[in-house]
Amino acid sequence: MSWKIDSDIAEILKKGACLEGISRREALRLLKLEPGSREFYALLATADSISRRSFGNKGENHFHIGLNVAPCPMNCSFCSLTVKSGIFTEDIVFTEDQILAWAEQAETGKADALNLMTTGNFPFERLLEIGKMLKKNVSVPLVANTRDITHKEGEALLEAGFVGAYHAIRLGEGRDTPFKREKRIATIKVLKDVGLQWMNCVEPVGPEHSHEEIIDLMFLARRYGATYSGVMRRINFPQSPMERYGMISERELARLVAVSRLVMGDIPKAHCTHEPNTASLMAGANLLFPEVGSSPRDGKADTSQGRGHSLEQCRRLLTEMEWNPDKPSNCF
Numbered sequence: 001m002s003w004k005i006d007s008d009i010a011e012i013l014k015k016g017a018c019l020e021g022i023s024r025r026e027a028l029r030l031l032k033l034e035p036g037s038r039e040f041y042a043l044l045a046t047a048d049s050i051s052r053r054s055f056g057n058k059g060e061n062h063f064h065i066g067l068n069v070a071p072c073p074m075n076c077s078f079c080s081l082t083v084k085s086g087i088f089t090e091d092i093v094f095t096e097d098q099i100l101a102w103a104e105q106a107e108t109g110k111a112d113a114l115n116l117m118t119t120g121n122f123p124f125e126r127l128l129e130i131g132k133m134l135k136k137n138v139s140v141p142l143v144a145n146t147r148d149i150t151h152k153e154g155e156a157l158l159e160a161g162f163v164g165a166y167h168a169i170r171l172g173e174g175r176d177t178p179f180k181r182e183k184r185i186a187t188i189k190v191l192k193d194v195g196l197q198w199m200n201c202v203e204p205v206g207p208e209h210s211h212e213e214i215i216d217l218m219f220l221a222r223r224y225g226a227t228y229s230g231v232m233r234r235i236n237f238p239q240s241p242m243e244r245y246g247m248i249s250e251r252e253l254a255r256l257v258a259v260s261r262l263v264m265g266d267i268p269k270a271h272c273t274h275e276p277n278t279a280s281l282m283a284g285a286n287l288l289f290p291e292v293g294s295s296p297r298d299g300k301a302d303t304s305q306g307r308g309h310s311l312e313q314c315r316r317l318l319t320e321m322e323w324n325p326d327k328p329s330n331c332f
C-alpha cells in the first residue's frame with residue numbers, strides 16, 4: 001500500500017502551509033476530497049499544524065451570553081428565536097444581576113472574550129447600557145453580536161466599552177433570512193471604519209449549501225480581514241423548517257474548518273468552530289464558544305440548561321486536544 005498523496009493536492013497543501021492563502025479553485029478541490037482518504041487527513045493535519053504554529057498553541061474561549069429571548073419577527077429559518085418557530089411566545093430579558101453573574105463566571109474561568117448576543121429586535125440602547133455595566137465590573141474584552149449598525153452606532157459601541165463585533169453574512173442570506181447581503185457587508189465596513197474588530201464565522205452550514213456558496217463566504221472573510229473566521233454547522237432545533245435537509249457531520253465540519261484555515265492564511269488571530277467539537281480542534285480550529293442565556297439553536301430559554309457547553313467543558317476539550325486555554329488571547 002502506498003502512503004503517497006496526490007501530487008496536485010500536496011502542492012495545494014504546501015502553499016497553504018506557507019500561509020500565503022490558496023485560490024478558489026484550490027479550495028474547491030479540497031472540498032471535493034473523498035472523506036477518509038489520505039489526502040483528506042493530510043488537509044486536516046496541515047491546517048492543524050499551521051494553527052498551532054501561528055497561534056502558539058493558545059486555545060481560546062469566547063463566552064457567549066444571549067441577553068434576551070424573543071419571538072423575533074425577522075424569522076430567519078435556521079433560528080429557534082422566531083415568531084415562526086412558535087417555541088418562545090414571550091420576551092425574556094435576563095436581569096443585570098444574572099448577566100453580571102455569568103460575566104464574573106467567565107472571568108473566573110479565564111474566558112478570552114464576552115460575546116453579547118441579542119435578537120434582531122432588541123433595543124440597541126439597552127445593549128450599550130449592559131456593555132457599560134460589564135465594562136465597569138469585569139476585565140474580559142466585550143464583543144457585540146447584534147443587528148446591522150450605522151457609523152454612529154459603531155462609535156457608540158466603542159464608547160460603551162466594546163472592542164469588536166461578531167457579524168456574519170449567513171449562508172442563504174436573503175433566502176433564509178430577510179436581510180440583504182449588501183447591508184450586512186456595509187456593517188462590516190462600519191466596524192472597520194470605526195475601529196471595532198470584526199469577528200466572523202462561515203455559518204450555519206447545512207448539507208444543502210453548495211461548495212461555491214461556502215467558499216464565497218470564506219474568501220469574503222479573508223478579503224475584509226476577519227479577526228477569526230472558522231465554520232459553524234447548522235443545528236436543527238426540534239420542528240425546524242430546515243429539518244428536511246438534515247445536518248452535516250462533525251467530520252465534514254472539520255474538513256470545512258481546515259479548508260477555511262488554509263484560505264485565511266496569515267490573516268486571522270484565531271480560528272473558530274461551533275458547536276464545540278474535538279474533530280475541528282485537530283483541523284485548524286483553536287477557538288470555542290461556551291454558551292449561556294439565549295441561543296438560536298436551542299428550545300430552552302437558557303442554553304446552559306440545554307445545548308450550551310459550559311466554560312469548564314470547553315476548557316477541558318481544548319486541554320484534551322493540547323491547546324492551552326490559560327495563555328493570553330491572541331485576538332485583542
Ligand code: SF4
Nearest residue numbers: 072074076079119120
Ligand atoms: S437570527 Fe437573529 S435576526 Fe434572525 S430570527 Fe434569529 S434572532 Fe432574529
